[in-house]
Amino acid sequence: MKILVSVISILLGFVAGALLMLSSGANPLTGFSYLFQGGLKSVTRICNTIAYAVPLMLTGLSVTFAFKTGLFNIGAPGQMLIGGLLANVLALTAGLPRPLLLPLVIAASIVGGMVWAAVPGFLKARFNVNEVVSCIMMNWVAYWVVYIVISDHFKSTTIDTESQVIPAAASLKTEAITLLTKGSNLNLGIFIAIIATALVIFILNRTVLGYEMKAVGFNRFAAEYGGINVQKNAVLAMVISGALSGLAGLTFYCGYLSNMRIGVMPSQGFDGIAVALLANCAPVGVVFAAIFFAILQTGKGFMNAMMPIPPEIADTIIATVIYFAATSKLIEMNLDRIKKFFGRKRPSKSEGSGEHVEHH
Amino acid sequence: MKKILATVLAICIGMSMLAGCGSQQGSETPSAPADSAAQSEAPAEQPADKPALKVGMVCNAKTIDDKSFNQATWAGITRAAEDFGIETKYLIAADQSAAGFLQEIANLYDAGFRMIITPGYTFSKAIFDAQKIYPDCKFVILDSAPQDDGAEAPEIAANTAAIDYAAQESGFVAGFACALQLKEGEFGALFGQEIPPTKLFKTGFQQGVIYANENFGTNIKMKEENFVWSGSFSDAALGQQITAQLFNSGCNLVYCACGTTALGGFNEAKARAEKGEEVWVVGCDVDQYEDGLLEDGRSVTLTSTMKNLANSTYDMIKAELDGEFVGGQQIIFDAKNGGVGIPETNPNLSDEVQKEADAVLEKIKTGEIVVSAEPTDVSAYN
Numbered sequence: 001m002k003i004l005v006s007v008i009s010i011l012l013g014f015v016a017g018a019l020l021m022l023s024s025g026a027n028p029l030t031g032f033s034y035l036f037q038g039g040l041k042s043v044t045r046i047c048n049t050i051a052y053a054v055p056l057m058l059t060g061l062s063v064t065f066a067f068k069t070g071l072f073n074i075g076a077p078g079q080m081l082i083g084g085l086l087a088n089v090l091a092l093t094a095g096l097p098r099p100l101l102l103p104l105v106i107a108a109s110i111v112g113g114m115v116w117a118a119v120p121g122f123l124k125a126r127f128n129v130n131e132v133v134s135c136i137m138m139n140w141v142a143y144w145v146v147y148i149v150i151s152d153h154f155k156s157t158t159i160d161t162e163s164q165v166i167p168a169a170a171s172l173k174t175e176a177i178t179l180l181t182k183g184s185n186l187n188l189g190i191f192i193a194i195i196a197t198a199l200v201i202f203i204l205n206r207t208v209l210g211y212e213m214k215a216v217g218f219n220r221f222a223a224e225y226g227g228i229n230v231q232k233n234a235v236l237a238m239v240i241s242g243a244l245s246g247l248a249g250l251t252f253y254c255g256y257l258s259n260m261r262i263g264v265m266p267s268q269g270f271d272g273i274a275v276a277l278l279a280n281c282a283p284v285g286v287v288f289a290a291i292f293f294a295i296l297q298t299g300k301g302f303m304n305a306m307m308p309i310p311p312e313i314a315d316t317i318i319a320t321v322i323y324f325a326a327t328s329k330l331i332e333m334n335l336d337r338i339k340k341f342f343g344r345k346r347p348s349k350s351e352g353s354g355e356h357v358e359h360h
Numbered sequence: 361m362k363k364i365l366a367t368v369l370a371i372c373i374g375m376s377m378l379a380g381c382g383s384q385q386g387s388e389t390p391s392a393p394a395d396s397a398a399q400s401e402a403p404a405e406q407p408a409d410k411p412a413l414k415v416g417m418v419c420n421a422k423t424i425d426d427k428s429f430n431q432a433t434w435a436g437i438t439r440a441a442e443d444f445g446i447e448t449k450y451l452i453a454a455d456q457s458a459a460g461f462l463q464e465i466a467n468l469y470d471a472g473f474r475m476i477i478t479p480g481y482t483f484s485k486a487i488f489d490a491q492k493i494y495p496d497c498k499f500v501i502l503d504s505a506p507q508d509d510g511a512e513a514p515e516i517a518a519n520t521a522a523i524d525y526a527a528q529e530s531g532f533v534a535g536f537a538c539a540l541q542l543k544e545g546e547f548g549a550l551f552g553q554e555i556p557p558t559k560l561f562k563t564g565f566q567q568g569v570i571y572a573n574e575n576f577g578t579n580i581k582m583k584e585e586n587f588v589w590s591g592s593f594s595d596a597a598l599g600q601q602i603t604a605q606l607f608n609s610g611c612n613l614v615y616c617a618c619g620t621t622a623l624g625g626f627n628e629a630k631a632r633a634e635k636g637e638e639v640w641v642v643g644c645d646v647d648q649y650e651d652g653l654l655e656d657g658r659s660v661t662l663t664s665t666m667k668n669l670a671n672s673t674y675d676m677i678k679a680e681l682d683g684e685f686v687g688g689q690q691i692i693f694d695a696k697n698g699g700v701g702i703p704e705t706n707p708n709l710s711d712e713v714q715k716e717a718d719a720v721l722e723k724i725k726t727g728e729i730v731v732s733a734e735p736t737d738v739s740a741y742n
Contacts, residue, residue, distance in 0.1 A: 038467065048463065052455070147591060151554075158507050159481060160555045165509040183493075185459050257457050259509065263553060263592055264456070297454045301464045304451055305416070305471035311424075311452045 002280045005332045009278065010292070012331075013324035017317040024313045031307055031317075038302025039295035047184035051256055053294035054189040055080070058248035059272025060279065060286040061193075061200050062241045067281050068204060069237035070217040075120055075135030076245040077269025078142035081260075082116045083109035083246025084253030085146050088163060088260055091170030092154055098169040105170050106192070106250060113246020114239045116142060121238025125231035131238070139265065147262045156259065163260045172255030189251030193287070196244060200283045203240070213237050245269065278325045280332075289325075296321060415440065415677055416473035417450040418464045420482045421594075421619070424450055428619050428645045429669060433479040433502060436673025444681055449473065461486035469494050475680055477673055478502065481555060485509055491517040498685055500676045502669055503557055505690055518688040523672050526694035527557050529724050530665040531564025532571070532731045533695075533702050534642055537717040538613055538662050539572035539580045541709050542640070548586035548611035550602050550625045552593040552618030559735070561617050561644065561665055562587060566736040568720075571729070573741065576716075582738040586611060592621050599624025607632060607639055613662065617644035626651050629660040640708075645669070647703040663706045668699050695724040 018028035039049045059076045066073035087109040094101055116138055123129035150163045157164070172187040204210040215223040216233045224230045252268060253260050275293055279285030296318050304314040331338075415437055419430045434450055441448045451467060453460040461483055468476055474497050478487060481504040488506035491499055498519050499506075505514035505522035516522050538547065547569060551558050566587075572578045586609065588602050599621035606614050607628065614629065616622035622644060629641045633654055641652060643664035652661030672693050679685045693699020701721055706714060723729040 041470075157510060157512075159484060161482075161553050257459060261457065263594075267455075298463060300454060301451050301467035302470060305449060305467045305473070311419075311450065315452065 002282065002332075005328045005335065006278060006280060006285065006289075006325075008331050009325045009328045010321075012327070013321035016320045016324050020313065020317050020320055021309070024309050026307050026309050031303055031309075034303040034306045035299040036295065038299030040299075041302075042182075044182045044184045045298065047181035047186040049294045049298045050190060050291065051185040051187065052298055053290040054187075054193045055248040055252040055256065055266075055268040056271055056275050056290035056293055057193040057287050058196060058244050058251060059268050060275030060290050061196055061283060062244035062248065063272045063276040064279065064281045064283060064286055065200055065204075065244060066237055066241040067276060068217045069213040069233060070220060071121075071124070071234060071237055071241070072132050073117065073120075073135060073238065073241045073245070074132055074270075074273065075117060075138050075242070076248070076272050077265045077267075078135070078139035079113040079116045079242045079245035080249035080252065080266050080269050081139075081142040081146050082249070083112040084249030084260055085142075085149060086112035086246075087170075087250045087254050088166055089149070089154065091166035091254060092164055094170075096169075101170050102172075105254060106247070109246045109250035109254075110243045111246070113242040113244070113249065115242070117238040117242020117245065118235060121235040121242075124238070125234040139269075143263075143265055146260060150260060150262050161262050163262075165258045166254055170254060171258055172251060173258070185256050187251070187255040189255040192247055192251060196247060197283050197287055200244070204283070209236065245272075248272070274322055274325070277328055280328055292325075293322070412447065413444075413475055413677075413681060414447045414449070414471075414473040415475045415477065416448070416468035416471075417477045417479070418461055418468070418483070418486075419450055419452045420456060420461075420478070420480045422452060424452070426619060427623070427648065427651060429479040429502070432646050432667075432669035433477060433673050436670035437477065437677065439670065440674050440677040444677070446677070446681075456482070458485040458489070462489055465490045465494070469497055474498065475500070475677065477676070479669065480504060481557065484514070487520060488515060491520045495519055498680055498687070500673070502672065503667065514690070516688050516690065520687050521676055521685065522690045523676070524690050524692050525557070525667045525700050526692060526731075527560035527665070527667060527700060528564030528567070528731045528733050529695045530667065530700035530702060531561040531566075532568035532724065532729070533717055533721050534615075534663050534665045535565035535568025536572045536720050537568075537702060537706070537709055537713055538640070538642060539569045539578045540576055540716055541662060541713045542580070542613060543578045544580070545612040546581040546583070546586070546610050547613045547615065548583075548606035548609075549588065549615035550599055550606070550618060550622060551587065551589050552621055553591055554589050558617055560733055561615075563734065563736045564731050565615055565642075565665070566738050567731055570736070570738070570741065571720075580741070582741045584738055590618060590621050593619035595621050596624035596627070600628045603628040603641075607637075612638060613640040613642065615642040615644075615665075617642075617665065622648075623651065626660070630654055633658075633660045649703065649707065659708060662708050663702045666701055666703060668693065668701070672699060695721055 021028040021031045040046050062076050063073055087105045090108045091105050119138055120131045120134035123134050124131045154163045156162045172189045174188060177186055212228045213233050215228055216230050220230050248268060252266060271293060275286055275289045279289040300314055300318050304311050417433060417437055421430050424430050424434050437448050440446060451464045453464045465476055476497060477500040479502045483501055484504050484507045487499050487501045488508050491506055500521045502523045503525055506516055506520055507514040566582060569580050569582060573580055586606055590598050590602055592598055603614050603625035614625055616625035626641055629639050632639045640662045641660050643661050645667055647666060648664045649659050649661045652659040695701060702717065724731060
């Protein structure tokens with residue numbers, strides 16, 4: 001059932017995108033073929049697509065994890081920034097050998113994300129402050145913290161709006177992978193994403209903590225009645241969610257890139273929400289949804305270069321595909337009706353209700 | 361059970377990427393990709409048998425109509441397209457980083473574009489890499505030069521033309537013209553991030569005002585704290601707020617040089633002018649007279665400090681078509697070769713002021729006036 005929902009939403013997205021292409025006088029067949037060629041045509045392009053997908057996987061996991069506890073973590077961009085900032089600062093100042101430095105840099109990014117997410121988590125638990133509002137505010141605090149710290153202490157000598165480049169010893173990029181993939185941006189981040197996915201699945205399905213969190217997500221009042229500490233779980237869920245976003249910051253700023261830019265909110269943080277929605281909050285699904293999004297993003301430019309359509313239309317087409325892909329809830333709600341329409345007999349299921357985001 | 365479900369779901373999403381494509385193609389699936397693959401390889405062979413030039417551009421903003429760098433560069437490319445019938449295309453980078461720009465350059469190259477033009481300093485690292493990866497492609501980088509991260513000096517390959525503007529010279533002429541036009545008052549400025557091109561505009565503008573104060577008896581005040589770095593090129597609300605503060609603190613002219621943020625400054629000035637206040641702004645990079653238009657057809661834009669991006673872009677394309685492309689060095693566009701200055705017509709400047717401003721521009725051209733690129737001390741004009 002869940003699979004059907006994701007598949008239908010993606011198909012709908014492509015149909016809508018195809019209509020848009022037709023209306024701008026382009027052939028959707030060639031358009032979509034260029035789109036996928038752009039993302040997957042060569043080894044370098046495939047690896048670049050995966051490299052682009054890695055931060056999306058982690059922010060998608062981050063949002064998914066908070067969703068499971070009924071929290072909406074829209075603070076992933078801020079958590080990415082702080083995670084990335086701590087990692088960058090450590091990488092620039094520590095001067096340790098790689099075997100020591102790399103784990104430290106990874107740990108720093110986790111701590112940064114955790115701290116930044118703990119604040120909304122605590123405010124939610126202690127004062128019932130809506131986490132959406134506090135997360136968005138924390139995003140802007142992070143934005144300006146990065147701005148001030150970098151422009152005052154770590155400004156690049158060549159470009160004033162960027163930080164200094166981190167030493168190779170602290171980067172997730174390795175020469176072996178770069179050579180093997182013919183100069184792509186792929187780096188060790190992919191392994192971090194895989195490990196994180198496995199850990200999230202383990203926590204959610206195999207631990208008491210995960211059980212409690214899901215219980216809170218299904219119905220917080222029932223969970224509280226059952227003796228689960230809802231407050232503690234809210235903070236913990238945000239902290240773990242923040243750690244994942246912090247790692248996303250690491251893979252983006254110390255892997256995909258080698259420095260940070262000031263005055264930029266990372267879009268991967270927000271895209272993580274769409275990734276989580278498309279994956280229907282299934283951790284493994286997040287991995288593939290992130291790759292799907294990355295193909296759209298990296299393939300778009302090639303489609304655009306090959307087709308006689310302006311970039312604005314190309315952007316709209318991709319946005320339409322994403323928009324429909326993220327409407328999975330709508331399709332899920334109407335799935336029974338769709339089935340009835342096609343006259344199939346199926347016993348109705350009600351287990352999907354637990355996946356709904358808690359409304360405030 | 362759930363795990364299996366999740367795995368199946370994941371595979372299905374993977375499959376659906378292809379299905380999404382396949383469902384459009386129906387029974388033609390096997391032939392269509394092969395066909396289009398052939399098409400995509402064809403342009404790569406084009407330069408050999410057909411010398412038609414395809415000129416591409418990568419934007420460093422989310423839109424081409426930024427009323428600044430991207431728009432002006434694209435205007436030069438479209439003019440060249442009309443005159444020479446070349447194929448053109450601009451791409452907007454999904455991710456505005458060196459890696460993201462490089463990806464778009466790769467897209468243009470793979471699509472057969474052999475001349476790629478990039479506006480602005482944000483491209484220095486991307487072009488540094490690209491000029492080595494694609495030696496058979498010509499690159500033009502405006503207002504900057506290709507440079508590796510953390511490197512001491514730029515490194516310009518033979519297939520790259522790096523164009524630099526003497527921005528301080530246009531700042532000087534504008535500052536001088538404004539001072540001469542208004543004679544009394546206090547000037548402030550709204551800038552974006554503290555980057556070298558804006559620093560040049562700032563120091564030139566201040567020197568121009570000082571030149572008018574000392575030689576033409578004008579009385580314009582300047583306080584260093586009223587030359588504000590807003591930190592953003594894309595925040596119109598912030599620009600409006602800062603400009604309001606500047607006007608409130610006694611400035612009657614604000615030099616707005618920061619892309620979209622500047623448009624907020626324009627809006628504040630327009631709102632005040634509609635209410636009858638006598639306030640002015642100065643535009644940047646392109647002629648921004650139109651951006652300052654009021655309902656009655658007047659404009660709050662006194663003049664603009666221009667970089668003639670459209671002309672330099674056009675010149676570069678023409679040079680390439682004529683086989684006279686000069687790469688491997690920094691090409692300076694200044695007052696001498698018409699690369700910088702103020703607009704030819706400024707409806708808000710009186711004829712005498714325009715004449716004096718033209719005279720000053722001449723003096724800069726002949727070297728009689730030398731505009732320093734170093735920061736200016738305005739403490740004597742508080």
